Amino acid sequence: WLKNELHHTDIILIRLNPAVPPDPIGMGGMDLGCGTCIDFHRRSDYLFLVGSEEGKLYKCSKHYSSQYLDTYDAHHMAVYAVRWNTFHPRVFASCSADWTVKIWDHHYSEPMFTFDLGNSVGDVVWSPYS
Numbered sequence: 001w002l003k004n005e006l007h008h009t010d011i012i013l014i015r016l017n018p019a020v021p022p023d024p025i026g027m028g029g030m031d032l033g034c035g036t037c038i039d040f041h042r043r044s045d046y047l048f049l050v051g052s053e054e055g056k057l058y059k060c061s062k063h064y065s066s067q068y069l070d071t072y073d074a075h076h077m078a079v080y081a082v083r084w085n086t087f088h089p090r091v092f093a094s095c096s097a098d099w100t101v102k103i104w105d106h107h108y109s110e111p112m113f114t115f116d117l118g119n120s121v122g123d124v125v126w127s128p129y130s
Contacts, residue, residue, distance in 0.1 A: 012050070
């Protein structure tokens with residue numbers, strides 16, 4: 001049996017204003033944000049990070065699809081990439097159109113390090129060896 005189509009499963013909806021309840025008749029959608037990148041945790045397969053066009057990072061769980069575990073006011077422009085560190089499970093990196101790369105501990109709302117690279121940063125990757 002060969003399938004010739006793809007099906008999606010909504011894991012979470014990124015809302016620009018989570019305090020406003022969703023439109024009950026489904027005519028809205030104007031309060032939905034745009035996810036730009038995603039990375040799943042290597043050791044906790046239920047945990048993942050989502051970067052947004054608005055510069056926010058969302059820590060999410062597949063177990064709690066109706067809410068975020070945490071929200072980080074990460075960047076001033078779109079987040080282009082987010083990556084969990086393979087060797088340090090609490091640490092992740094993000095990069096953005098705002099010229100910065102930031103290193104985070106997911107238990108804290110502020111970055112541990114910020115590097116301003118003087119130009120838009122399109123991707124960030126950890127070294128595979130440390």
